[in-house]
Amino acid sequence: MLMTFLTHVNLAPVETDPVGFLWQLRQPVAITVLLILLGLHFPLRGVILMIAARCRGLKPSRTSVILCAVELALGIGILCLARFSTLGLYILLATYLFCILVAEAINCYIYACARQWRFFIPSAVSTTLGIQFLVWLLVLRPVAKQRVLLAFSLLMLAVFGASMLCDLLFFLVKNRGFRRVLSNIRIALPDYAGLALPLHTTDASRPEPLAPAQEAVEVLFQVSRHGIGIVGHCELCIDGRTLTYGCYDPASRRFFGVMGTGVIFRAPREKYLAWAMRTNRKKIVSYSLHLLPEQLLLVREQLAAMEKQMERWMPQECEEEFISRVQQVPGVEIFRMTDGPFRTYFIPTINCVTITNSILGHTDLGSALMPGVKTPGAYMDMLDRQLRSGSDIVVARHVYGE
Numbered sequence: 001m002l003m004t005f006l007t008h009v010n011l012a013p014v015e016t017d018p019v020g021f022l023w024q025l026r027q028p029v030a031i032t033v034l035l036i037l038l039g040l041h042f043p044l045r046g047v048i049l050m051i052a053a054r055c056r057g058l059k060p061s062r063t064s065v066i067l068c069a070v071e072l073a074l075g076i077g078i079l080c081l082a083r084f085s086t087l088g089l090y091i092l093l094a095t096y097l098f099c100i101l102v103a104e105a106i107n108c109y110i111y112a113c114a115r116q117w118r119f120f121i122p123s124a125v126s127t128t129l130g131i132q133f134l135v136w137l138l139v140l141r142p143v144a145k146q147r148v149l150l151a152f153s154l155l156m157l158a159v160f161g162a163s164m165l166c167d168l169l170f171f172l173v174k175n176r177g178f179r180r181v182l183s184n185i186r187i188a189l190p191d192y193a194g195l196a197l198p199l200h201t202t203d204a205s206r207p208e209p210l211a212p213a214q215e216a217v218e219v220l221f222q223v224s225r226h227g228i229g230i231v232g233h234c235e236l237c238i239d240g241r242t243l244t245y246g247c248y249d250p251a252s253r254r255f256f257g258v259m260g261t262g263v264i265f266r267a268p269r270e271k272y273l274a275w276a277m278r279t280n281r282k283k284i285v286s287y288s289l290h291l292l293p294e295q296l297l298l299v300r301e302q303l304a305a306m307e308k309q310m311e312r313w314m315p316q317e318c319e320e321e322f323i324s325r326v327q328q329v330p331g332v333e334i335f336r337m338t339d340g341p342f343r344t345y346f347i348p349t350i351n352c353v354t355i356t357n358s359i360l361g362h363t364d365l366g367s368a369l370m371p372g373v374k375t376p377g378a379y380m381d382m383l384d385r386q387l388r389s390g391s392d393i394v395v396a397r398h399v400y401g402e
Contacts, residue, residue: 067196067230090148094137100372101130103348106259110344119341197377198223198232201384202283207401210273213237214288214396216296218269219356219383221285221376222276229282232376234352236359237286238303241266242273245355247345248323249315249336262337262345264310267329273400275329283401287383290395295363302359309340348373365393 104127111120140148202223218237223229236243245264247253252261276282291299313336315323326332337343342355353374365386386394 067199071196090137094134096372097130097134097137101127101134103346103373104130106346107349110259110346110350111341114339114341114343116341195231195375195377197380198285199225199230201285201380202399202401205285205399207283207399210270210277210284210400211398213240213269213286215290217289217291217299217360219287219289219360219379220273221380222280222282223285224280224282232285232380234356234376234379236356237269238299240269242269243303243355245342245345245352247347248321249313250318250321258347260345262342262350263313263323263334264306264337265323265326265332265334267326267332271331272326272329275326277401279325279328283399285380286396286398286400287380287387287394288396288398289360289363289365289393291363291393298362299359302362306340306342306359307335309343310335310337312336352376353379363393 104123107123108120108127111117111123137148198221216239220235220237220242222233222235233244233246235245243264243266245262247257247260248263248265249261254260273284277284313334315321315327315334318324323334327334341358342350344350351374353376357374357379383394384397387397
């Protein structure tokens with residue numbers, strides 16, 4: 001195998017940097033090397049968490065095991081495509097980009113209807129450039145397509161490597177101004193890589209009894225072992241009250257329920273989380289954020305500005321709807337968005353993660369760049385990286401469950 005690899009390597013001229021070295025490899029070999037890194041990155045995360053669960057004496061759920069098997073199969077499938085069919089891999093990339101462009105085009109429509117030009121213009125520019133790039137991909141010659149795959153793989157590795165480097169520098173450097181710049185360079189995992197991370201995380205952790213909040217601000221993830229709960233749901237807790245955003249108005253839902261009027265409800269933290277764990281059999285992953293007084297003031301100002309864009313709302317009684325059942329929680333308040341960028345909820349891109357990222361984006365945590373679909377797992381991974389690096393912002397993680 002080594003001799004086969006060496007026969008594909010062009011040894012002259014020699015470059016000292018790894019990117020230059022990869023460019024010297026013959027294209028199929030270079031693409032295969034890079035896709036080994038990309039194709040196995042996200043399935044291995046789930047496998048590692050399952051091994052950690054077994055080492056702690058925990059039994060992973062059947063759903064988690066199935067998801068790990070599916071992720072491994074997808075990773076191996078990508079590697080097989082790279083080995084036997086570059087064209088198939090190229091089609092896969094073009095299809096992925098097309099789906100992202102469709103979601104971004106719908107974003108443009110939503111922001112234009114809401115007259116949110118500050119959000120519409122960047123979305124329209126990225127959609128236009130994306131369409132041009134996709135058309136260019138489709139008309140390329142076969143030889144050029146291999147170079148595009150190599151460049152795309154290199155770009156992904158460089159972007160995520162730079163993000164991890166910024167996480168490290170944020171931990172090492174204490175200068176507030178420099179750290180503020182670094183906090184704005186937050187790049188989350190690709191959407192496909194973080195999809196099942198919430199379930200894997202809860203299965204690898206021994207749940208604790210619900211405890212009072214350690215900090216004024218928490219990021220919460222509700223996870224279950226069935227249905228859409230596998231992906232998780234992201235929520236904020238500010239000053240002891242949770243903030244939950246979703247498409248909870250059945251009368252406004254359209255396009256098979258993926259879009260509708262944005263609804264927010266707020267509830268006392270302990271009462272709501274205890275109800276969610278008891279009634280809906282949820283597990284809660286909590287990340288405590290230690291914010292300085294001026295940053296906490298910015299979060300409260302963001303929340304106050306958002307409250308001006310909503311009105312109180314009383315949903316119709318319907319036991320099948322979650323928003324009707326949540327009224328069992330004492331002290332819950334339900335609002336419907338009437339203005340602003342979150343007036344319309346759209347599952348792939350204007351969702352629970354987007355609103356959390358927007359509110360916390362003015363703090364030192366920064367606003368995460370999340371390409372493609374905004375998944376709770378991708379945002380959870382960013383918080384995990386901060387916690388592991390010894391950040392003084394993300395200071396604790398707890399998994400609550402009965």
